[in-house]
Amino acid sequence: MKLKLISAAVAAIVAAAPAMADLTFSALSYRTGPYAANGIPFADGYQDYFTLLNERDGGIGGEKINLVECETGYNTEKGVECYESTKGSGALVYQPLSTGITYQLIPKATADGIPVHSMGYGRTSAKNGAVFNNIFNYPANYWDGASVAIKHLLDLNGGDLKGKKIALVYHNSAYGKEPIRTLEELSKKHGYTLTQLAVDHPGQEQKSQWLQIRRERPDYVIMWGWGVMNQVAIQEAVNIRYPMENFIGIWWSGSENDVLPAGEGANGYKALTFHNVGSDYPLYDDIKKYVVDAGKAAGAGDQLGTVLYNRGLYAAMLAAEAAKTAQAMHGTATITPQQMRDGMENLEMTEDKMTALGLPNFGPSFKVSCANHGGDGFGAVTQWDAKAGKWNMITEYMQSDQEVLNPLIAGDSEAYAKENGITPGCN
Amino acid sequence: MPDQLLFGTEVFLNGLMAGVLYALVALGFVLIYKASGIFNYAQGVMALFAALTLVGIMDGQVPFSHLINAVLGTDIHHFGWNVPAVLAIILTMGVMVVLAWAVQQFIFRHLVNQEPIILFMATIGLAYFMEGFGDIMWGSDIKKLDVGLPQGGSFWIEENTQWLGFGNENFYGFFLDQLDIVATVIAAILVIVLVLFSQYTKQGRAMRAVADDHQAALSVGISLNFIWVMVWSVAGFVALVAGIMWGAKSGVQFSLSLIALKALPVLMLGGFTSIPGAIVGGLIIGVGEKMFEFIVGPMVGGATENWFAYVLALIFLVFRPQGLFGDKIIERV
Structure with a gap:
């Protein structure tokens, strides 16, 4: 009897576990706690984009996406616990969604060979990929x-x-x-x-x-x-x-x-x-068709088009594009975290690519390289229209003052390298 | 008048107003501690829960809608009506009374005569339960709270105090937030009503008797259950008032529960058992932290208010452990 129970339990675990060929992405989200109001739309956008890829395209490069969500409550200790407990799942990249968690994961993820993407937060000087090999913070810091x-x-x-x-x-x-x-x-x-x-x-x-x-x-x-x-x-x-x-x-x-x-x-x-606002993009038609109307939306489906939903969507899209780049570079659909890192380091986002993805005029064009893990520093300004209840982008994308920022980034990253015994270099 | 004196006076006045808002939170702690000896860790969450319920009722939100939709596959969020603020406040008060009854019935009735630390632990559990329960019931989005209270600097005060600058171009008249003025009036009324209630009504006297000695109060026929439900209900009402005032400033959101942190130094200073102590403590903390920030803040990089409030409270604690108005604790051997 005992043997039967054990066999049944093992069979259940095997059946429930994702196929090893799946591409696993982690989602360190915060749907609870004092910052849940911000965490929920981001997490919904992030999850809905991957659901769309699974439902519409059959995943990335023919491989289904397995999203492993872990609740951090925007708490650094919990975030680190989430990382430790999920890294064994084969997560290709971590997006910590918190500057505090990012700082903790920089040495851990580097040692584990797993890339971290802190989009618009985290350690600014991680832009210097020669020092921070596994950390990326494109498109802006x-x-x-x-x-x-x-x-x-x-x-x-x-x-x-x-x-x-x-x-x-x-x-x-x-x-x-x-x-x-x-x-x-x-x-x-x-x-x-x-x-x-x-x-x-x-x-x-x-x-x-x-x-x-x-x-x-x-x-x-x-x-x-x-x-x-x-x-x-x-x-x-x-x-x-x-x-x-x-x-x-x-x-x-x-x-x-x-x-x-x-x-x-x-x-x-x-x-x-560092991304556009609203929901007037072709991609949203697909999200409605394949995700929301199909009853597969991450949340109540009431966050579509909000600023933070769009940010989550954009974060997932950049992760998916990096995975595609990695697949093309290494000639395999079932990439490893290290290959994902290579994909991120060779990611190039152009307006043509964004348009093809259904998000024309949504984000800035940028190219990542070993020396530049942070993109080209383009940002824009939005303004709140209270009557219409919406944000409007009121400027074009502008590049930050590279003349002033580059020496600051070089100085800070070199100091980090010295403190931690890192020899800066690009492979 | 010289600039610094004018600005210092303005900071002093705003410190008094901020102190009243701190005192509103502290009052809830005092009421429960006074009647039952329980330090209610959940008071901040009660303010949050009350404010969430008020906004939910006003907006005609269906409680537990996310849960209902997830289980039944429906898509309901609102009843399609809005409830006037006054009626919503009354209904919210009803919910807080039910909450008080439930807290007494399911938690504290079973913990009579337990050590204070056990009761304190129970309130910690209650706080986290209520935070999650409020989240499931009303959702975690940030809600605008508008019960019709005026907000923003008072033009009248600005215009009528400009002459104090005697032509000084840098002085634009005193700034006083209308919401803070309303909060001050409400707090004053609340304190008067609470003092009158506890001194001159049968239930108030029974409440004080329970606070003095549970066993003695029981022996003369006072119902502990009734008194504690009543006290938690009154604390719920105070939490609602605090939730409205703080929620009007920041929107109703889960950070509202953190306002309890602002009440702690007030309690340390004013004493855990005195209603006037909560008010005076609030005023001293409010003025003290604002004046310190104004005078010393620029020299040390600012952001002194949070820690200085506790320094001030500690100084008072060293010289008067029971707080300014608290009862002296005498343990006979």
């Missing part, structure tokens, strides 16, 4: 974001920011402090004065910071916020009647969640982005 914000302000001021006052309201954490160095360097170049206003986690009380802004009347406010800090900051800006068109958030401060609580007052608020 935080320093690109800071530079694109300044470039937008330069455009608004006829190329001259001399004498202007810019305030940075930032989450008092490693994430929030990321743009400071870049903004300081750019202030030397462009002659603006920078005021730094730190907000303690979680950011529910920001009266002091906004009273200071009211007193000092900076010409522009840039925000590096997350979670409740964003909603409170936008509401406080409305309260002191700060001109919203002069208030720009990083891409993690620019979703519908951040502006809706402030209602009409948030009209005109701006946010940076």
